[in-house]
Amino acid sequence: MEITTTFLLSTLCTFLMSCVGQDTSMALPEFVTHPQEYSYIVKHKPVTLTCEAYDAMEITFNCLGMKMDTERTKTYESFEPESGRILVKATFDVTQNDVRGLEDYWCECQAWNGLVEGGEAADQFTLSRRGFVMTPYLGKYFGEEPQSQSVEEDSSVELICVAPEGHPEPKIIWKKNGHHLHPNKDDNLLITESRSLVIQNFQMTDEGDYSCVAKNLAGKVESSIATLTLQDYIVAAETNLMMADEADESTFLQIPEKEYYTTKDTPAAITCAVKGAEFLEFRCNNGRIDEKLIEKDVTNPRGGPERKIKSIYRVPAETVISAGDYSCICYAWFMTDAGWSGTETKPGIVKLAEIDERFVSELEDMTVAPGSTVTFRCQPPRGTPAPKVIWALNNQQLAESASVEISGNTLMIKQVDSRYEGQISCVAQNIAGTQRSTAVLRLSEDAEMVDSSKETTDFPTTLMTSTSPAPPGSSYFSQDLEDVYYAARRQPAELVCTYIGANLLTVRCNGNRLAANRVTTQEDVINGQKSITGIVNIRLQEIRETSGEFYCMCLAWTAKDGAWKTIEGSRSVIREAFLEKAFMVVPQDIEVMAGRTAVFDCVPPLGA
Template sequence: TSLSIYLIYTAIQVEITPPQGEISVGDSKFFICEVVGDAKDIDWYAPSGEKILPNRADIFVSRSDEATSTLTIYHATVDSAGIYKCVAKDGDKEAQATVQVKIFQKITFKSAPNPQEFIEGDDADIVCDVVSSPPPTIIWKHKGSKIQPAKDGESVQKKRKRGEKTPHLLPTIRVRHPEVNATADVGKSALLACDADGFPEPTVTWAHNGVVLEDGDKYSLNDDGSELLIKHVTKVDEGDYTCIAKNKAGEKTEEVSLSVFVQPNITYLSNQTASEFDDQVTLTCQASGDPTPTISWSFGNKVFTEGEQSVDRNVVVRSHARVSSLTLKNVQFTYAGQYLCTASNSIGQDARHMYLEVRYTPKILGSVTVYTWEGNPANISCEVEAHPGASVVWFRDGFQLPTANSTNMKIYNTPSVSYLEITPDSQNDFGSYNCTATNVMGSESKEFLLIQAEVPSSPVIQQVEPFSSTAVVKFEEPDSMGGVPIIKYRVEWRLPGQDWTGKEEDVEDDMTGITITNLKPETTYEVRMSAINGKGEGESSQASTFKTEPVRNNHRLSSNHHSLVSCLGEPSAPKLQAKVHSLGNSLKINWITQDNGGSKIKHYLIRYKAKRVSDWKPELRLPSDSTYIVLNSLEWNTEYEVHVVAENEQGKSKPGILTFKTDTEPTTVPDPMDGGSGMGTGAIVGILIVVFFLLLVGVDVICYFLNKCGLLMCIAVNFCGKAGPGAKSKDIEEGKAAFTKDECKEPIVEVRTEEENTPNQEGGGATEPNETTPLTEPEALARHKAVLLVREPH
């Protein structure tokens, strides 16, 4: 077999609209170069043959889309005239088109002195120097009559005995702009103008499609008829208009062409519905406009152009004339959403949205494993995506939950997530749970596992970095977390053979070390670590041995013996860490003194300043047990330098130095209460006092009726003779124990469970979980706890 490959080259065609242009000096005009076929480059060339670059101020070139380029001539001059060329290229394929631009200059009198004086009897050369483009026709008049040169150079005027005879002159017409452009449906007008000369003075009228135009709502003419104003231009106004000049000598006509461009307008776009796994769905967009608009599609940030859009060829765009279609093959539920159709041309653009609805069977998301322990509630989350919406049911061992015996299970449903809350009572509550979601398109099931959490394994001590009185224990997190996050680490140390001393540190991000303090210099210690999660504390790591460093010696000269004497040293420089507060101009500085020099730290000295100034802020002194300081009301967007010095009996340490920069001051949002018409502070305080008083009265009334206590009950008993809360009543019939003062002098004892006071027992519904509801509670309380209440008899 053989394979033959045929290459088809499509010719490029170039067309310029309008095909020719006439511009008055000072006016602007644009030309559109449209390319049929694929073109990589579209360039314009000036009459001089030079390529027009985009940075020119008098001529601007812009590429509207893949097949269109626009040339705009601004404030035309006489030098702007000539032949402009548009060249389209794609590889070795090239096509071009030209447009001739003519520049008209209005008539200007360069030299026409007034008055011009001559000696009687001499020949008079009257000067009238006029320039224009094209060259003007100059007409001379004397006493209202035109002077027509004769063939022999003598005047046409001939005097006769009984007066003068002036010949009639056929009208001439000069069109100001042979071609006029306008935009439709934007409420604007178009002005067509022609100037007519002749003798007698001609009358000017206008006609369109053979119909003479008159003043009215649509058209407006000036006094001499030379200007025709077309109001509220629409596409139907496009075409040729005839300027007609008529006098006794005859009639003359000239054509003026009106080109009307139309902004794009999307005329058809409708929502679509499809089902998942359909072969395809097609979205259609139709638009009108002149020049013919190009149509593009977008979905979110993805823009679709002509042709196949993906490697799997599932998205195809096809456009023809004013209609474009977007075809999505092998429909997926992710195709659902809002699509944007945009139609654009050199005049403007229009855009409209449409919605694709995809119906699909439920999709179940969420982590399949959840860890907890007996007595600790946990949420199993079944997140469902479905359209139409789905109903969710939980099962275990084929039985729908909750069952009559499953009092430790509750179900909470939101529009997109179903939560199964389980408080394991025994090992039997751990295992597999089934979530099934169903809608009209079908159903989907997923198994979730509730697993017994374990305490974490032991951390691995990598290194101990000792100092004279402190040590930094560096470690790796445990291999096993036990299924739930680690919340604390415990570090313990001791002298060999003695009891352990320990402390706990909360877990922080990227935590790799813990500092232990109050150690003795040159002493051997053992250290071990353990991790703590919600289930409890894991096993301790294997003990590591380290020895603290000796105190750094500070030698000084004895005044009596003139010899060097060894003494205790000053502390090491504190190690500083900084954290910018949410306010942006406040800073919290933490420090650790790794070596106290062999004697107790007396205090810490802190000073700071802005780096751009030389003066320090007043020095701050903090107690020896201080580990941080918060610097408030700092200047915005300013770099600061902070020094922290530790001092003991022997002296001061070298400073720990930290530099930082505050945030840029945020934009202040005015407080609406600052307005002049706002409520005063006194009024607000008064309202709060009234509300608080009413709240107290309400609470007292509730206590009176429900618990037979409070201020009202006291008034009723002491002033109204009402029996006190200890009196006999129908409470005995209702099964409640109550004793009067005479019947019993011993304290009243009631035993009840906390469950009796829960909102659920009073008819309240269970609280629905939200984003803040934890999957596990490290220190959960038992569900039913016995409470012994003792009340003294009245």
């Protein structure tokens, strides 16, 4: 029930005292409701702080030590006949704009009694406890993630999960094979005080992929997968683990090659085949490859020594770009009288095939007299694997003969006649693509007779570059990284870059390529060209753990004729934000005459 202040005061006076001609004496206001200790602004929805107090004439809000505008405060008053007291309630809305850029935004209430003592105004007040208002935060990186393990049957195993930094404190949810676990419904599962997951009596049915999910008002983030397997299922003991070349020669029918190359259009196909095994799997960069990605052919499925398994794993270029070094082995598992025995192959390394567009050194046109001996030299583009060179005349491959000598990057034609007049091509090619450098050989009776067989010319190795501006419609960074970013304890530095015309966008920090799950990408089409925006958050902890400067740059990957080309963006430095406590100049009290201008000087603390 809400009633007017005048009526409430007169009623209170009736119950307590005569209000005419007497001094009043009342206790300080008494808070019964304080601001909530922590409140969070979610999806830009304001937070309402509430205070309630007895024996108060007014309640005001103080935030960060400053009195808030009373127009933003809503006040309600009610009279309690049983106690004869007035309860005053006040509410105040805190918005996103109030807390933006501030780590600790707090408010408190002041309840005033407005008494008159000895004929003089003597406003007295009581302070409530502080309530903190903030935007919820959840970091991306776990303090510790669960680790894959092989576990003995009937034993206990613990998976540890230390949640990322967050406010409010993140809750931990455990998942197995993508589905939520319910420890309160499974006597074999236990959650510790530190939120680790304990499987008390491990069985084959407990095998699977486990992960933990940290969740609060800001969202959720999931850890990497930890695979639990029954120990005897993989390798009972080190003595049962054999390298392929130590095992029976008939065990593996096909093992990975030493090197593979993958391109944008053609994944690298790693093939393994084994005889007599029960299972065959791929492990790359110490992680088991999902069976859904494997092409498998099994003969004699019932098992036995004649059972054969052939598996193919096709590695796309994007996987190698994201992971950097990429190494794969094959595991074969056999059932023996002593239990399970494992055999592994030697690793095969998968690399990204590349070839530059520009030759290190191009061919040059020649005009010579008939009968001359001429030499053409080219230095092919840089590439992985190293490009091979073939020579062509008028688009027909040249073969060595009495008149033609070919030595790698050098072509010599002796006693030139009209048969060799035309376009000479140096063709460089590898699995990533083909590049050509061409020149024209002309014959003229007026030209000089040349005998290049007697020449010794050092071959140029300097890469030629062009400083011409990019033509309209070419690929380019429409938004590059800024020169400097700053990270705070609860506010990572957000790096954003956008490239027009790229097939892929990656980020490199301190010389190392960040994993794909660190970079959030957004794709769009602008003027008919693909646009990719990459967003990376750099935490303060990463900066503090780095000796020297912490720097990053964006790399755009473009594909042309099956070859990859990289374009580096600007280098950006990420530093720790700071704010000193002491102001350089503090405003001073001054006295001025009415109607005059008052000037206050304030120079903030040093900070960045």
